[in-house]
Amino acid sequence: MTALARRAFQPGELRRRAAAGDVKLWASLLILVWAAVFMIWQGLGFAISIGSVFAIWAILAVSLNLVVGYAGLLSVGHIGFFGIGAYAAAILTSNASYEQLRTEAIPTFAWPFFAALPVSIALVGVAAVVVGVVLNRFRDDIYVLVSFGFAIIAFNVFLNGRGLTRGAFGVHQIARPAIGGWELTGELEFLILLLVFLALTVAVSWLIVTSSFGRVLTAIREDEQAIEVFGYRATHYKLAIWVISAMLAGLAGALFASWTSFIDPNSFILLESVLLVSIVILGGLASIWGSLLGAMAFVLLEEGMRFLPFLPAEYVGQARQAVLGILLVLLMLFRPQGLVGRYRL
């Protein structure tokens, strides 16, 4: 393993900090392990469902970290690609049973999930090229604003493209993947599938960031003009990582649609994008391991709040959100570089 590869995944960094007695890191890891054990102890079925949520958010976080962490491009539009992937998979796998529903019909293709998946990812790739070409014209604050605009546009397309997405009614009965005649209807089987795709995402990302391509990206992050002096076309590199990252988000979207079996535009609101950026920062910029930790911390925190025992029933939900917000603020206050990150935003 090269030094760069070790830095990307950072087990060495973890070991170094652990050996140096980094109390905050130990405390963070201990809390995460304790929370995971607590969830499994509470109930295996519940743990499986939050494991699935974790896997989906982890794919999203790792993919976004390629853009935000490694290339230094702060995008809050990632949820748009997640949504396009989800809708593409939902529509391509839809069958005539939708027609029996009494609300508006959408086109039906009845593809198997594993045929729809690569096409969905490719469609997201095409969309990402178009958006990326525009975004590449901007930098810094304006870049954030334009990516914000993309998230808004994507949401409105999902909401108002009723002939394709059924608008606010959402798409139901989205197919589960099938291997041969074996449909993955069980939650555990689906979790395993999600973890396989998460492992693939991590592997692809690791290969990217440890390659010479990844080194150029990190250099762009440090000084874009300097790297252009050496003859690298920074815009090409930025566009390439943007498209790869978007396609991975599309993969997460397709898996999400199949897992929930129902999607509507509310699943792809801007707030989700902001939460996703928070996860990436919480875990640590430019660290794949950090994104995995960040996603796990976020999901465990959010779902762990369900066990707050001392509140009146009608305030449980609100308190859950408030406590989650306070915890995120505290984490950022005491670990602004994230759990295992190298950079601050």
Add this chain to the structure above:
Amino acid sequence: MKSWLGKRMAATGLLVLLMLAVAACGEQGPLRVGVMQSVTGPGESYGTVIVQAMEMAVDQINEAGGVDGRMLEIIVEDTKCGAQDAITAYNKLTDVNGVKIILGTTCSGAMLGAAPLAERDGVVLFSASATNPDISEAGDYIFRTAINDLQLGTDMGNLIWSDGVRNLATITESTDYAEGVRRTSVAQFESLGGTIAAEERFASDTTDFRSQLEKLLNANPDGLLVSVQGEFSGGTILKQVRELGYDGPIFGESVTAGTQALEVAGDAATGLKSVLPDLDPGNQSAQQFLADFRERYGYVTLPWFLGSAYDDVFITAECLSQTGDDQDADGFRDCLYGITWSGTIGDDYGFDDKGEVIGLSNAVVQVLPTDERTEENNGYKVLGGIPST
């Protein structure tokens, strides 16, 4: 002396412990039911008050001795009005808390996300407020006391036509509920011979509707249908359309005639006609319920949905009394199919073979001038049933 006192105290303590142990052996644990509502997120205004109505019902049942002597206990989880959180909330309730009966959800999206799991596991989902027509196909364990949007839309179309409107403009919030109402209302209105002059839609976070309303008014409609999910949007639309000089008839569903909407709209809401499931002013239990709710929480909003949630808890208690077991979802389901209930939202209602409520109907109401609006009349007078066409 001290030693003697110590022995006395120890003996008394032991006796108390023994008595408690004997009492515990003779007493069964509480009957536990899950509650999945949107207490945060887009459906928050419904979910929060629904949970309050349910808590009040549970307290009343327990104060009156519980269900055959056993306390009723609800465990509330938030769905944030979305499928993902509905799934994790469902898994938490069924797997961690082990419940087999769930009162929820608030929003149709969450219901459609959780329904396949409930159907697979044989868990009853029983909603007070999810109105999407597709829920009727969701399965054998899925029930609701909320009236299907199809019925509301058909009634609305009939009302608009019978009021002499022939050229209708619509403004609709882009949510499944509001879209559903618009779609079915327009379909019924058009089937009777009406035409649509213009249509506008807006996203839920919109606060200024003037440009869209101007476009609608430019088409010279002789009636306006307002279909919204949020009361603030409904009230603002009423206010702004009157400010633009429109003086024709306005029609809306229950949200547009909600307490908060009428407050926002002020006098601009006067004359608004609405089709809604209404709590009958002559129904003693409904009026008692509203008085109790107002006393406990200091306000009443969305009275019909409150009543629906309140009734759901009492229906649940009745079915738990019949089955005697909160783990018997099949028995509970069969009880719901067979039940005929009289409560706050109506008399002698029940459920059809798709779990849809039957025996309830909508009413036509008209909003009163501001000086005649009171807490008791909710700001409107009931004109009667739906006119025939």
